[in-house]
Amino acid sequence: MAKRPVIKDSDNPPGLENAGQILSLIATGKAVSRPELQAQTGLSRVTVTHRISALQAAGIIFESNDTRATGGRPSRIWAIRPGFGHVLVANIGETQIQLALLDATATMIGQSRIVRDPDIDFGPEGTLCQIADGFDALCKSHHKKLGQSVLLAIGLSLPAPVDYENCRVFGPSVLAGWEDFDIAGYFKTRFDVPVYGENDVNAMTLHQHRVHFPDDRDLVFVKVGTGIGSGIISQNRLLRGARGVAGDIGHIDASFSLPGKAPVQCRCGKTGCLEAHAAGWALARDLSVALPGKGAGNAPSLKTARDVMASFTASNPVARDLLAQGGAAIGAVLAGMISVLNPARIVIGGTLAAADDVLLIPIRDQVRKRCLPVASQDLVICRAQPAQQSELYGAALLALEGVFAPAHVEMMLTRFAKRATGIMV
Known part of the structure; x- marks a missing residue:
């Protein structure tokens, strides 16, 4: 985001001067009670109380009915007013x-x-x-x-x-x-x-990390849909990389995981990409070829992950096999990622994740085979929590x-x- 001008304390109307530090701690959950705010800021109880009162009077925060144990009298918790x-x-x-x-x-x-x-x-x-x-x-x-x-x-x-x-x-x-x-x-x-x-x-x-898995400081989320991509949480922070493409696993060469199979061209123009073997568009391509009627020129037009899942839901054995093969390719690529990042959890989401164990079991099998136990023994690989939008x-x-x-x-x-x-x- 573009750099913004520095705001001086004098720019804030009376009552909210220097209250930003307190507000930031409450909003992020790093400190939500008076004792915690004092400990985090090093400010006196009187100063913390004054700034809390200003934020409360402005309608920005409120005192909830929840309490936080402090070793003595429980402290009330402050929260953002929605x-x-x-x-x-x-x-x-x-x-x-x-x-x-x-x-x-x-x-x-x-x-x-x-x-x-x-x-x-x-x-x-x-x-x-x-x-x-x-x-x-x-x-x-x-x-x-x-x-x-x-x-x-x-x-x-x-x-x-x-x-x-x-x-x-x-x-x-x-x-x-x-x-x-x-x-x-x-x-x-x-x-x-x-x-x-x-x-x-x-x-x-x-969203997956902050809402569903906030206790995992190191997490990888993999979206397996029409395309494939991933996001990386390292020590609770989103890892973006130098040009915003950290986690772009869809274009890692996965041909090594499929010995004997001819290289397949990816839509990016390269050959052997993980997407070309396991993404929804690639599975739809392979499914179209395998479906009856192809020779007659009237095979259904399958293009997306949703098309693949529709066939899978209809108990098409070819769709099931292709999803399992795709899971194996994804697992092989993730094994290398695990060795570099050592996450505590890998969350599989996206349209194809609805195949559940058909996709997840081959992923887990490849990770177990290819990773050293020290990196994988406590690793959790799970399906993403259902989340619309x-x-x-x-x-x-x-x-x-x-x-x-x-x-x-x-x-x-x-x-x-x-x-x-x-x-x-």
């Missing part, structure tokens, strides 16, 4: 754009979608204009629920490598014409808030974590305070 702010998020896909409005705790308020004609190239400006108009419509349709809620940020999930720091797409990618386009700058003309962009698989990874929730978490990060929280407080006093920002 309705004080909201985020707008979008997940850009090839055939549709999902839009959502969520509150300050990433609870869904409303959703909509834009159906796209894949044959029409709207380009970055046309697409972002559609999203901005959709955001306006979402806010208007839920204005009663929003009340005085402040827009905190915009979050985007994109099917491309993303330069997170500057919110720009690294290219080339499926988003033709987006390379180095100033996404945040475009939204600045409509919404004067921070804009956070992330690769769609990374957004899903963030995981990219949307991930984009919301991305935006909220950015807003409440220590480097940016004071700016958010300044905007909030000015809005609350009627000053437009």
Whole structure:
């Protein structure tokens, strides 16, 4: 995301000066009681109480009924008040754009979608204009629920490598014409808030980790759908790499795992990629060849992971065998990843994960055969928790974590305070 100006304490109206540190700790869950906040900040009890009171009076936090054991008298827990702010998020896909409005705790308020004609190239400006108009419509349709809620940020999930720091797409990618386009700058003309962009698989990874597996500090999420990709959590942080492509396992050469099989060309132009052997589009290709009627020229047109799963659900033995073979190829590639990253858990998600053990057992078998016991003996390989709109929730978490990060929280407080006093920002 683009660098932002430093906000001085004097820029905040009286009452919220220096409260950002306290707010950031509460929002991230690192410290949620007065004793914890004192210990984390080194501030006196009086100072912590003063800043908590200012945040509470502003309607940003509230004292919940939960308590935290401290060795003495239980301490009450402070939490973000959901309705004080909201985020707008979008997940850009090839055939549709999902839009959502969520509150300050990433609870869904409303959703909509834009159906796209894949044959029409709207380009970055046309697409972002559609999203901005959709955001306006979402806010208007839920204005009663929003009340005085402040827009905190915009979050985007994109099917491309993303330069997170500057919110720009690294290219080339499926988003033709987006390379180095100033996404945040475009939204600045409509919404004067921070804009956070992330690769769609990374957004899903963030959601799975933060919501379903928060205790695993080192985790790999693998999306196995029409394409294959992964996201990496290392020591609770999303690992992006130098150009946003960390975890792009779909284009690792997997031909070594299939001895005797002729090299297969991937849609990226290279041969032997994992995607060319195990992704939904590749399994659909192989399934089409194997289905009756191929010789007569009337074989069904199978193209996606959903097509493969429809055949699998209909108990097609060829689909079952292809999914098992794909699982073995995925497991062989993951074995190398495990040796490098040593995760505690690997989560398999995406459309093909619905095949469950047919896909997971070959993955586990390959990992067991190829990894040293020290790396795999306590490793958990499981199916992702069912999650609709995981990219949307991930984009919301991305935006909220950015807003409440220590480097940016004071700016958010300044905007909030000015809005609350009627000053437009």
